[in-house]
Amino acid sequence: MADHSSRERKVRGRKIRSDRSSKEGRRAKKDLARKASKARETNGDTALADPGEVAPEPFVETDAVDTLRGRITGWLEADQPVHLIGPTGCGKTALALSAAAERGRPVVWLNGDESVDTAALVGDHAGGERYREDDRFVSGVSKQTEIVRERWVDNPLSVAVREGATLVYNEFSRSDPSAHNVLLSVLEEGVLERPGKRGEDRSIDVHPEFRAILTSNDVEYAGVHRQQDALLDRFVGVHVDYYDAETERKIVRSHVDLADEDVETIVEATRTLRGDLDVVVGTRAAITAAKGLAVFGGSDEADVFDDGVLEEVFTDVLSPKIAGEGADGVDELRSKIAGAL
Template identity: 40%
Template sequence: MTVESLSQAQAVDSSDNDSVLPEASDTFVTTPYVEEVTGRALAYLRAGYPVHLAGPSGTGKTTMAFHLAALWGRPVTLIHGNDEFSVSDLIGTNDAGYRRSKVVDNFIHSVVRTEEEMRQMWVDNRLTTACRNGDTLIYDEFNRSRPEANNVLLSVMSEGILNLPGLRTAGEGYLDVGGDFRAIFTSNPEEYAGTHKTQDALADRMITIRLDPPDRDTEIKIVKSKSGLDEIEAGHIVDIIRELRGTGENKTRPTLRAGIAMGKILSTVSGQARFGDRLFHHICYDILSTESAKVLHDGQSVFRQWVDDVIKQVCPPSGVQPADGSDSSKVLEKAQSFWHQS
C-alpha cells in the first residue's frame, strides 16, 4: 500500500503530539471511482460507523484513509498494526514511573506529622488519546495486531466506552469516548504474511469497503500525476501493469506502485515506453521482478519473456519517433549521463 497510489497525504502538527491534522494534497487524483468510494465511506462515518478499507497491497487503502480523514476535518491519531502489540500498547500503561507526594503538618509546634504517598503514573497511548480528544483514529493494517490486543476496541465501537483497567484504583476505570471520535481501519488479505484472522465480533462492528485495483482511467491519471508523463505514455505503462496483473502464472501480481515507479524513472531519464528499447525493457524487468522471475525454460527466464510479450502487445516499437525527436539510443545516453551525474 502506498500513499502515492491515490494522493500524497500532508500533515501539520496539532496541539497533541500524538495527533496530526491531514490536508488534501494538490496532486490528489479524483475520478468517478474515487468519488464513489469516498462518498460511501463518508456516509458511513456520518452515521457513526467505523469504516474498514480492505484489499490487496497497492490499492490505495492508506491513502484513501488519510483522504477521508482530511475531508472529515478532525485531527488524526495513527496506529500501525504490530504483532507485538498488547492492550497496553493501545490504551496506555501505569508503569511509566511513580509520583511521590509528602505532607508535613506542623500546626502544633511541638507535634510534627508527616504523610507520604507514592502512586504509579498513568500515560495514555494513542487509542486512549483519540478517544479522549474525539480524534479520527486511522488503524493501518490492524489485522497485523493479534486479536486479543484488538478486543479493547469492541466496547469503543459499540458502547462508546473505553475500558482502562490500569486506572481502576483511581476511580477512572472507564472513559466515555468523545462524540467526534471516528475510526478508519485498513487491512491486507488474511493470506498475507504476518496477518491474523479478524475476530467476528470486531468485523461485525465496522462497515467493510473492499478495494480492488482501480479502473484503467484512474490508474492512468495517477501515474500521469505522480510521474509527469503525458497521458499516452502513462497509458502504455498502466496497460503493461494490467496485462501482467491478469497473468495467472505471475505469482506476485504488480500493483500501481510499480507503474508509478516506472513512470517516474522514465520521466527522469526522458525515456518512453517502447518495445525494443533496451533501457525500457530492463526498467520493466527490475521493477516488475517477482518470484516467477526465477522460473527458467531452456536456461532463459520465463518471466522476462512474459514481460517482453506484454510490452510488444501494448507499446509502439522503438522505431516510432519520440515526441522530442530523439531515438532510443539517445534516450539510453541520457540515462547513462544521469547515472554518472548522480
C-alpha cells in the same frame, strides 16, 4: 549579662540550613517537572494531527475516487466504523486519510503489526519520576522523604476516543486479534477500559465524534490475521480494488513528470502484467515504474519496447516480491514480463 552571641549563631545556622533544604526541595520539584515535560515530548500522548495535515498530496479526484470516498464518509456519518479491504498498492491508505481529513476532525494514526498489543492501543505506565526531600527544620533532626510518581501515557486509541478524533488504523489485520478485544466495548458500549490504569479514570467514555477507519489487505496475503467475528460484525466492509485505467493514469501522472504517452504505456503495461503474473502488480508499482522510466528512457529516447527498457524497469520493480528465489527466480520473472509485454 548573658552572652547571646553563640545562641544567635546557632539560630542563624539552623535558619541557613533550613533555607538550603527548602531550596533543594524546590529545585528537586523543578527538576521533576522538567523531566516530566521532556518525557511528554519524547514519549507523550499520541499527537492529534490537524485534518489538513493528513490529507494526502497529491490526491487524484475522479468520479470513481469520489464515489468510493463518499461511501466511506457516508458510513462515518451514520456512526459506523469502516473497514477498507483490498489488494496491496491499490490506494486504501490514501483513501482512508482523505476521508478522515474530509470530516474536519483531528486524526490519530496507527500502523498495525505483530508487536501491537492492548497496551500499544490504550496506553501503559512509562516508568516513574522520583526525588528526595531533606527536612532539617528541627535542630538535630533530619527527615528524608522519597516521592515516586508513576506516569501513564495514553496511546492512539485512548487519545482518539477521548478527543473525538478519527482513528486511521492502517494494516489493521496484521496485528494480533487478541489486542483488539478492547475495541468491543468501545463500539458496543461506548466505553474504553484501560487495563493497568488505576483509579476513577481507568475507563474513558467514548466521545460522540469518535470514528474509526481501518485498512487491511485481503486474507490471502502473508502476515494477515483472521480477526474475531464478534468484532468484524461491528464494522462496515468497503472493498477497494484497482481503479479504472483513466484514474490510474491520472494517479501516475500526479506523481511523476512524464510525457502522457509514456504514462499511458506504463499503465497499460501494469494492467497487462496484473492479469498475467502471479505477483501483485498494484498502482504503486505503476508509479515506481514510471519514475524508473523517467530516468532510464522515455519518449525522447529509443523505443522502450525494442530496447527492453520497460522489461528491465518492471523486473526491478517487481523482483522484491520474489525475494529468496535467487537469480533463477528473477530470470523467470523477467521472462514472464517480456512475454506479457
